[in-house]
Amino acid sequence: MSWAIIQQSLPQFVKGFQVTVWMSFVGIIGAMVVGLCCSLIQYFHVPVIDKIVSAYVELARNTPLLIQLFFLYYAFPVIGLKMSAITCGLIGLIFLGGAYMAEAFTGGFDGISKNQIESGEAIGMSKWQLARYVVFPQGFALSVPAIAANIIFLIKETSIFSVIAIPELTNTALDLIGLYYHSNEYLFVLVIAYAIILIPLSLLLTWLERRVRYGTFGD
Amino acid sequence: MTEKILEVEDLNKFYGNKQVLHDISFSLNKGEVLTLLGPSGSGKSTLLRCLNGLEEFKSGTIIFEGKKVIPTAKNWQQLRQKIGMVFQSYDLFPNMTVLENILLGPVKVQKRPKAEVEKEAKALLKRVHLEQYANSYPRQLSGGQKQRIAIVRALALHPDLMLFDEVTASLDPEMVRGVLELIKQLSDEDHMTMIIVTHEMNFAKQIADQVLFLENGTIVEDTPGKEFFEHPKTKRAEEFLESMEF
Amino acid sequence: MGHSGINVLFEGRNFTRLLGGLWTSVWIAVLSLIIGLALGALFGVLRTSKSRLVKVIFRIYLEFFRIVPTVVLLFLFYYILPRQFNLSWPASVMAVIAFALWVSAEFSDIVRGALISVPKIQRESGLALGLNKWQLFIYVLLPQAFQLELPATINLATRVIKTTSLLMMISVMDVINVGQQIVEANNQTNPNGVFWVYGLIFFLYFIVDYPLSLWAKRLSKRNEA
Numbered sequence: 001m002s003w004a005i006i007q008q009s010l011p012q013f014v015k016g017f018q019v020t021v022w023m024s025f026v027g028i029i030g031a032m033v034v035g036l037c038c039s040l041i042q043y044f045h046v047p048v049i050d051k052i053v054s055a056y057v058e059l060a061r062n063t064p065l066l067i068q069l070f071f072l073y074y075a076f077p078v079i080g081l082k083m084s085a086i087t088c089g090l091i092g093l094i095f096l097g098g099a100y101m102a103e104a105f106t107g108g109f110d111g112i113s114k115n116q117i118e119s120g121e122a123i124g125m126s127k128w129q130l131a132r133y134v135v136f137p138q139g140f141a142l143s144v145p146a147i148a149a150n151i152i153f154l155i156k157e158t159s160i161f162s163v164i165a166i167p168e169l170t171n172t173a174l175d176l177i178g179l180y181y182h183s184n185e186y187l188f189v190l191v192i193a194y195a196i197i198l199i200p201l202s203l204l205l206t207w208l209e210r211r212v213r214y215g216t217f218g219d
Numbered sequence: 220m221t222e223k224i225l226e227v228e229d230l231n232k233f234y235g236n237k238q239v240l241h242d243i244s245f246s247l248n249k250g251e252v253l254t255l256l257g258p259s260g261s262g263k264s265t266l267l268r269c270l271n272g273l274e275e276f277k278s279g280t281i282i283f284e285g286k287k288v289i290p291t292a293k294n295w296q297q298l299r300q301k302i303g304m305v306f307q308s309y310d311l312f313p314n315m316t317v318l319e320n321i322l323l324g325p326v327k328v329q330k331r332p333k334a335e336v337e338k339e340a341k342a343l344l345k346r347v348h349l350e351q352y353a354n355s356y357p358r359q360l361s362g363g364q365k366q367r368i369a370i371v372r373a374l375a376l377h378p379d380l381m382l383f384d385e386v387t388a389s390l391d392p393e394m395v396r397g398v399l400e401l402i403k404q405l406s407d408e409d410h411m412t413m414i415i416v417t418h419e420m421n422f423a424k425q426i427a428d429q430v431l432f433l434e435n436g437t438i439v440e441d442t443p444g445k446e447f448f449e450h451p452k453t454k455r456a457e458e459f460l461e462s463m464e465f
Numbered sequence: 466m467g468h469s470g471i472n473v474l475f476e477g478r479n480f481t482r483l484l485g486g487l488w489t490s491v492w493i494a495v496l497s498l499i500i501g502l503a504l505g506a507l508f509g510v511l512r513t514s515k516s517r518l519v520k521v522i523f524r525i526y527l528e529f530f531r532i533v534p535t536v537v538l539l540f541l542f543y544y545i546l547p548r549q550f551n552l553s554w555p556a557s558v559m560a561v562i563a564f565a566l567w568v569s570a571e572f573s574d575i576v577r578g579a580l581i582s583v584p585k586i587q588r589e590s591g592l593a594l595g596l597n598k599w600q601l602f603i604y605v606l607l608p609q610a611f612q613l614e615l616p617a618t619i620n621l622a623t624r625v626i627k628t629t630s631l632l633m634m635i636s637v638m639d640v641i642n643v644g645q646q647i648v649e650a651n652n653q654t655n656p657n658g659v660f661w662v663y664g665l666i667f668f669l670y671f672i673v674d675y676p677l678s679l680w681a682k683r684l685s686k687r688n689e690a
Contacts, residue, residue, distance in 0.1 A: 062623065062674035064630035067641065067667050074648070075660045078470075152531070159534035163634065170536055183544035191533055191541070198532045273589050292598075300595040310590040314608040323604055324594035369590075376595065 005185045009176055013189050016172030021197065023086070023168060024155045027093030031154060032147070034094055035101020042102070043109055043131070053102070060099035065160050068092045073164045089161045093154060100150045108143025109135055144212045148205035152198060159194075169193050221248040223285075224380060224412050225270070230279030232262075232269060232436075239265055240436045243279070247429070249379075250410040254423045254444070257433035258459065263416045266433070267382050270414065271295075271304045284379065300329060303373030304382040307389055309365040311357035317344070317368050318353040324376045336375065343371045347401055363394030367401055374405075381405070383415045395419070402426070420463045424448045432456045470657025474665060479647050483662075486643035487669060489557065490629040493637070497561050498625055501568025502618070508569055509576025510602065523573060530570035535628050538563050543635040556635045568625060575617045579610035616685035623674045623681075630670070640666055 038053045060068070072088040083091070112135055120130045162171035173190040177183045225247040232240040240262050247253050255263040268274040270281065272295030281288040283298060311320050318340060325336040344350040347367040357365055366386055373381060383402065387395040399422050405411040406426055417423055423430070427444030432453070440447065440456050451457045474480055512523045530538070542563040546552055583606050591605040633642040644662045651658045 058675060058678070059671065062627075062678055063667055063670045064627040066630040066633075067663060067670060070641070071663050071667060075663045078657050078660050156534035159536040160631070162536065170534070170540075173537075174540070177544065183540075183548070187537070187541055187544060190537055194534060194537065195532055202531075271593060273592065296592070296595055296597050299593055304590075304593040306586060306590055306593075308586055310584075310586050312587065312591075312605055312609070314612070315604075324596070327600055327604065328595040328597075372594070 001184055001188065002182070005180075005182045006189055009182075009186060009189060012172050012176065013169065013193060016167060016169040017193055017197075019166065019168040020155075020158050020193075023089060023093070023161070023166070024158050024197075027090055027097060027158070028151055028154055030090070030094035031097025031101045031150075034098030035103075035105055038098060038102035039105035039109065042106055043135075044127075057099040057102050060096050061103070065092055065096050065157050066163055068095060069160065069164050085161075085164045085166045088164060089158075089166045093157065096157065097150065097154045100153070101147065104143045104146035104150055105139070107146055108139040108141070111142040112138050141212045145209050148202075148209060151205065152202055155197060155201075156194070221250070223247070224249040224283070225414075226280075226282040227270070228280040228282070230266075230269065230276050230281070232265060232274065232276040238436065240269070240276070243436075243438060245431055245438065245441055247380075247412065247414065249412055251412060251428040252406050252426050252444075253414045253429045253431060254427040255414065255416045255431050255433060256420075256423060256447075256459070257439075261433040262436035263433055264384055265436075267304075267384050267414060267416050271299060271302055271382055273304075300324070300376050301378055302380045302382060303376055303378035305366070305369050305373050305384065305386050307385040309357075309362070309369045311365055311368060311372070313357055316354050316356055317349070317360070320357070320368065321372045321375050324372065329376065340371070340375055343374060344368075347371055361394065362390045363397050366390060366394075366398050370398070370401060370405075379412060381411055381413045383413060383417070385416050385418065387417065387419060418463075420448075420460070432459070470655050470659075471661045473647065473651050473655050473658030474661055476651075482643050482647065483640060483665065486638060486640035489637065490626075490632065490639045493557055493560055493564065493632065493639075494622075494626050494629050497564030497568055498622055500561070500565035501625075502572050504565065504569035505572025506576050508573035509580065512573055512577040513580050527570045527574055530567050535563075535567060536631050536634060538567060539631055539635050556637050557632075560632055560635060560637055564625060564628065568621065571621055572618065575614045575621065576610065578617075579614035580606055582613060583609045613688060616681040616688065619677050619681035619684070623677045626674055626677075627670065640669065 038057060041050050041053050069088060069092045072083065072092055073085060076083065116134055116138065117130065120134045125133070158168055159170040161168050162174055165171060167175075169190060173186045176186045180186075223246050227246070228244050230240055230243040231238065243266060245253075255266065257263050265274060269276050272290060272292075275290065281290075283302070288294065288298065311317070312323070315323065318337070321340040321343070322333065322336055325331045325340075326333050341350060341353065344353055347370070349364055349367060349371075352360060352364065352368075357368070360368065370386075386402075387398050390398065399419065402413070402415070403422075403426055406413060415423070415426070424444070427447070430440070430442050430444050430447040431438055432440040432442070432447070432451075432455075434455060440451065440453050442452060447456065448460065451460060474483070508523055508526070511519055514520065533541070539560060542559045543556060546559060546562075547554070587605060587609065588601065591601045596604065629639060630641055632639040633645065636642070644666050648659045648662050
């Protein structure tokens, strides 16, 4: 292990770090928007569209991101849709993440006890009022742990972007290894870089989970 | 002179800094029934659990069948084969059939031959009128049935002393009678030595040879059964009996 | 459909080759799961021990595998093991080791969670029958934990299957790598082939994972009831 080699590689890793961070950020926000829309469509049983949403969720959750990316990047141009690697990466991450986030939100809405719903109905709430005042506020709180797990998962999945040559962290390390063969040093920096992103984030999310759990309902 | 099966001397127990049992001393004769009475939170269940090693105590002595109990995990594991316990929430193992629940202790712990134990278990099931459920799973049984099975499960180990911790407290009223009858039978016909925590005052009155009345972790009264219900010695016990309105 | 490109799948030995690649992915997944689940069960039981040291060690082990993306994990084993320890095992073996350790970490957490969620009174009524610690584990805690943990375990298996898609990155001849070769070989004559080859692989993963996820979902609904 040589510090000189690590030092020389740092500027490139910083660039890779930035790519990983901004793509994760945009991808996760996109995934949450898609996921929320999908779970609302399922919650209100919007005819026909809810079936399409279910099919999408199952397809995205049960296939690997890598093959989803290959499809976007290599197969779509054949039918006339040519996109840059970065666009493919973002679409892939939102496609995959949207399905996971939809499951997380739906899980939260489903987790509300029957008593809560029935006592809402008992005071004459409409389905919309029930959703607005009972199901959504409690459901969001219940879905926080699953959303937190998804966020960590999606950030790790960005490492797969390296297969379509997006210059994020993992791709940076692989390029450097290919050029200079110092695999120990570059892999070390790579692991540390992920730790720098994920450890504070996972602590933050755990703290948030606790706050939501104890703060909102006081138990 | 009757033989003493259990003697407890100066037992003290704490949860953190809070003392929950104060200098508990009493003894129990073989073949007799002791009931622990007192308001909720008086320490009855805690005391019972100390007698089976499920709770650790800070100081004091338990003498069982003439031998001082050295409270190590290994010793308690041995002793629990002699001291059976039945809980409020029955707690049959949901992953096993009724028969498997009963056989577990005698076959796996006591290493007795399976065929022999199985015969005995079936006889016990017959006695509680549940022989047709031998191969059912606990979830298929009612609460009262589960509780009778739990009692059979404890009896199958051939204990010398049985501990009953509010065994009817989570049952529907119509289920309670079957369970209490079984316990009464064990006393009348088998002369089983028992310690019972209960809120069923009529039952306690019928069955108790001796009553310990506890409050705030202290024994307020230690009286023969009949006398306790007719002429309680302390004002507190009198008030307690009145409040139970049985 | 003569020129749609689907014929790429059936030209020469292409289809057999794809199935061969699939087989590689399958045996790596199955072997990693078997080793990983066995190790993970052991680690999970150890994580319920009272020793602080044991708990901390296995916690760090778990967090390491949680933080490092699986791609990176594969590269760690692929580049570092052979060089540091002078091992020249094939990449597929390295992959099995990496996956198995990852599975063991994830599964240890599942087992631990299930063990501590078996109600305390179940443990006590086992003790009250005179069961020792070991008997309590074998007859009471593990069978009940198994039911609780089955859905999460199936989900873990679906993740392992999906993760085999990364094998191509360390040059294992898995189904995607074979697919890529076929695509490249036919690029000139049959540019549409790429759609069908990747489409087929996409579909293959889906028909393996979808029934498993459905099963897991059904089981966890039943556990809740």
